[in-house]
Amino acid sequence: MTDRVLELLRSRPDLAELTAFPFNFDVGRAYHVESVHLASGASLEPIAGDDTGGTYFLSGGTAVLYASSEGSAVLFADSVGEALEMRVRLPWWCENISSELGEEELLAETREADEEAREEFAPELDAQRAALITGLGLPERPLVELVALSESAGRRTEPDHLLLNSDELCAYRLHESYRQSLREIVLAPGREALERLRSGDADALREAAEDAVLRAATVRAMWHDRRDGDLPLLRLLLEHENARRTDWYRERRLAALLVAAHGRPEDLPLLRAATHGEVTDTAGGVEWAIAAVPEDSEFTWVELAHRQGRVEHARVALIRMLDGTGPDADRLRELSRALERLGDHAQAARAQFNLLSLQETARGRAVEAYVLARLERLKGDLAAAGRALERARAAVGTDATEWHRRGLGRLITEQHLELTLAAVEAGDANLAKATMAHAGVLLDRIAKPSVKALGPLSAQAKWAVAGLRRSDG
Known part of the structure; x- marks a missing residue:
């Protein structure tokens, strides 16, 4: 659904110029300093920026999310019109706005701040504000209501509007006053x-x-x-x-x-x-x-949230936990497994990659690399899955005893076959052929019962690669 106020700004340069200055909502700089996305997977569209490098996004199609250039983000309003009403009537130079103030106190604060703005940089402020209110059709509701709307929006940032850095997958910060327990x-x-x-x-x-x-x-x-x-x-x-x-x-x-x-x-x-x-x-x-008094942990509430169907709440909690976790192998392993159960393979792979880096034994590296390969494949990064399997092979080496122990050889071989099929489906012939070649070597090394158990999957992978070779010919 197209936002009426946003369309007006895009079609009326005179109004867009006023929102950009002095009200610092510039639709001409609708881009962000880095690639970002919502953890929920909902739509995210940059619609305006300010002179600090911050960006306003249309989040989930209707709401407005504000992200600073320094890594914090908060749900700003439920619509572009509401966001502009806040920017115009409670502008950035009004620094002492609080929900603890009544209407008369808020009016006094804004009058005093407006007077300074007129003297320093916006002598035509009253006319500019009136033109925007009229041109955009903004209501003139009480300031206490606007402040309440702003704070309500902030408290609803999580879970649906959690912003992630797309490269590192870390979450943008949210002030504690808006965080939910x-x-x-x-x-x-x-x-x-x-x-x-x-x-x-x-x-x-x-x-x-x-x-x-x-x-x-x-x-x-x-x-x-x-x-x-x-x-x-x-x-x-x-x-x-x-x-x-x-x-x-x-x-x-x-x-x-x-x-x-x-x-x-x-x-x-x-x-x-x-x-x-x-x-x-x-x-x-x-x-x-x-x-026998048990101790509740953060994972207790994540598990119960998942069981209640509050998947996004659980996801937000786990991502925040992962962002704050250092070189703690046990915690990283629990986070990786919990995120995988939620179906967030990208975040699970992030935790798993850090876990793999902490392994001090060949077996530990082989086991965690095998898990990482599975997660990377499930998230769709087949090249990364291939690199993880390479690390698993390097960790185990040619030690047949280690391959057979607890079925590790079978598990790693199975991942090679799964990756081969995924590569064929994705049209990556080089990865498919290379991975199948490694799988063939592994099938010669693992125990015969494991080879038999993997027989159907192995045959499927071989036929898939053979089909690639026929098409190449």
Whole structure:
């Protein structure tokens, strides 16, 4: 959908000249200092710039995102018209604008700042402002409303408008006052459900019983807001966890810890079932509850966000975590795997590349290079996948024992075959042929059971490369 105000600026040079000076929204410099994109994959179009090197983008087709030349970005407004209204009525020279000010205080601040602007560089400010308001059809709403709109937009920067440097994939900074706590976001449904449960809402109990994800958030909420009267509710939730066991066991354990802490003998059968016999008596259950207190980590909330379908929230959290992670192999590995589970192969590959650089053993380098090759292929960078496989081959060398150990040889060979097929599909004949040649050598080295298991994939790759050679001929 075309933005009306943006089209007016592009078709009316007189109005565009006024927005550029003195209001510093110049549609004539609609470009940014570096290549960027949104983490969400939504559309991003530079529409104007300012004299500091910052850029205004149309983000997701309608909203306006502002990115500075120094690596910070914030959602500025929900439309170009709203952005221009802010630029014209709360211009850059009004430095003391705050949501803590009332309407009269805001008017006083803008009058004082405007007076300085008239004296220093914009003697025709009043006429210029009036011409833009009229020419662009901007409303003249109260300043407190404009400030509130601006701050609301800023708080909605994440997750949908997270800006990334396209080369390094690092995120642009966002002021802490606009950042959202993932923990609070994912606990909110559980807290709401908990309040309904505590009020005796039968529908809330049915919903928690049927929805494992809601039940997980509810148990987490109870863990962080414990009340003596919650024991009957905890028993019911734990019974449902026992009856509807899923791959997600942590909340079942949390519920068991909360029940065990009450030390009631009548709960022993329930606790034995929940803990696979780990709790066998009341006193032991209390001791277990005290000693086995789990620690929440950032990954706890990422996992729960993913389960709740909040994929972009989880992605933002992981990217921010990756940006702040140094040479920590365990954390990088967890970040790589978590990002891959989200389907963000590019960010997973970034974490994996850093992880590979920390490996001190040949086996460590071979394993992590194999994973990197898979991620690079999945993100579509076949040349990078080929380089990663080269590093895997170099790490393992010709040591047959190392190739066979734990199936590493089979995994690396499989990646060669997968990359061969991907290269054929992409029309990269040179990469396909070279990778298949390496795969042939590897197939001669790995164990016979692995060769047999890879037989169908190997045959498919050989036929694909043979087809390339026929077409070359």
